[in-house]
Amino acid sequence: MKTNRISLSLLFTALVLFVTVPAWAQDILPFPDPPMGGRVGPTMQQSVHKWREAPSHLPEDAPNILIVMLDDAGFGQPSAFGGLIETPTLSRLAEEGIAYNRFHTVAMCSPTRAALMTGRNHHRVGAGQIAEFANDWDGYTGVIPKSSATIAEVLGHYGYATSAFGKDHNTPIDQIANGPYDRTPTGRGFDYFYGFIAGETSQWEPVLWENTTPISTPHPENHEDYHLTEDMADKAITWMRRHLAVNPDRPFLMWWTPGAVHGPHHVAKKWADKYKGKFDDGWDAYQRRTFQRQKEMGWIPADTKLAPRPKEMPAWKDIPEDQRAFQTRLMEVYAGFLEHTDVQVGKLIDELDERGIRDNTMVIYILSDNGASDWGGTRTPMVISWPKRIKPDDTPRSQFAHVNDVVPTIYDLLEITPPKVVDGHEQDPIDGVSFAYTFDSPDAAEQKTSQYFDIMGSRGIYHEGWMASTFGPRIPWVAAMPDLSNWDPMQDEWQLFDTRNDFSLMNDLASENPEKLEELKKLFMEEAEENKVLPIGGALYTGLNPQEMKRSSNIQWTLFEGITRIPESEAPNVRNGNLRVEIEAEVPESVSGVLFAMGGYAGGVSLYALDGTLYYEYSALLLKRDKIKVGALPAGEVKIAYEMRTPLERAAPAELEFWLNGKEAATGKVQRTVPAVFTASETFDVGMDTASPVANDYFDKAPFKFGGTLKRLHFKYLEAE
Structure with missing residues (x-):
């Protein structure tokens, strides 16, 4: 009976929308099929044949969209933002467009990707944890609901061709073996998918899929003759050429998100060798050098304080001499891997140039889905380049922005109102806020006022320049699972920061302003209830109880x-x-x-x-x-x-x-x-x-x-x- 009531409710909503707005309006997707173009009579002689024409639902000259997001890379690593690792493509796009230094992710791959893809908060779309560690609480199911259509689904209905390459970490694990495939990439709106369906894979021996078909793993005689990231670039270019040959007037959305530079760190020796000796003074010295360069380049304010190394992480001076060569080689391999990945992005940009479509292609290059490790941070560089629309400007955009803001920004630019019904499913609200207002105005007043964060019990809330946060039961950079037997999240110690004059969150104001802290803690709980975050720490459940994993x-x-x-x-x-x-x-x-x-x-x-x-x-x-x-x-x-x-x-x-x-x-x-x-x-x-x-x-x-x-x-x- 409940199912019937839901079905009737959906039908009623659809009928109301249908009779109150024109049939072509974007409140309901898909759009109605266009009527027959000619006229039918009793005989062919009395009939008129004319191919029906589908009306355009997009602004004239809608741009192509290329979204690039790497994996496990940090704010202080790319040369474009003051780091030591060469990222020529990121630098080039920053010089041709604009860059952001207060763009935030969710700090974990599946949740970040779900929020980026839907414009919603990650728990609202069931992604409070990575797909493999899903559980049955609503915010942690690992299943993006049909009530939160992805950007690929919506833009596909509007006429875009869509493709995805690389890492997909948002397919429920019980769909991979034998279907149903309605929540794989091609079930979430992408016309074509080439990549792997997991959190990581070998770059030399990847477990690959093309659409919903597993394909053979390459095994060249010399393993360095193949690399997945290079393969991804080649496949994306081939898809682009095919699309432009067949449908040159149809814009495309390309989602290019490699497994790099997530482990395993695989790259040909020649790339790693480019960084020989560059990290010999260790990570503490590297942090200080990068911090100074970022100030000089204007990426961080001049009065920013250097954050200390957490006490749980070893100082370089404490690493035994006979282990340092191994540690520096790890850094060299990682650096070569990151540069190699950025160069593959450059191949895509070069192809846009060669095909004459670069001017009207909006490239959104998000450095990473989280920081430089699986427990990485929330802040990551983002660059946007769209020559036809965005004038180059080297002033950093410092307005607070979040990964869930990308979808509403694109909808804003394409004059798309978020649909109320998609394929018969009433839609959840969009949580993100368009940041298109920053394109032409680096100093524009911030329009996103609030955003909660929660990953594995570590949680926080941003509101009007203030940030309150707590680590909860675990220290993010310590891999061991915590003992929750005596954990009461209501007793966690919170910190309070004024981000408007404390860029690196070094001045804890909790004791000075307890009223503000309590206000923000209350706001967090309201957001947590609204967005299905509860129970607090719910993402930890299957890690602590592996027998409860979905199998x-x-x-x-x-x-x-x-x-x-x-x-x-x-x-x-x-x-x-x-x-x-x-x-x-x-x-x-x-x-x-x-x-x-x-x-x-x-x-x-x-x-x-x-x-x-x-x-x-x-x-x-x-x-x-x-x-x-x-x-x-x-x-x-x-x-x-x-x-x-x-x-x-x-x-x-x-x-x-x-x-x-x-x-x-x-x-x-x-x-x-x-x-x-x-x-x-x-x-x-x-x-x-x-x-x-x-x-x-x-x-x-x-x-x-x-x-x-x-x-x-x-x-x-x-x-x-």
């Missing part, structure tokens, strides 16, 4: 040769727990190849044969690696079985026992099991190892297909002993 409800699987690319959450759990595996195979002499594998080199498990001998290998996130020699495989019909027994303790060791044709063949131990997931993107494969190879023995032979015939694989969970 397949199966307790047994029957799989066959050729079944590959099953996401880890939907596959049999061979990572830990208690299970029995039975395999029926036809084995030739000296057989080699993978029987099954889950995960990748850094974290994964593989059962494979090498020259007629069966092996089992387990990689526990590079902390431990265990290899068990099971024994020689007899030729002919073979039955292989093993059982795994794991205590309930987190990361507990597991005992394994193997049988060949019913006879005990070997026993062994996994010293440390992985409690939650092996990887963000690697999958479960039968008969091969499709992406990053798990085992050392076949690292250079991937995908290392099994040389015999796998007739049946059966996986069944066992009762705990």
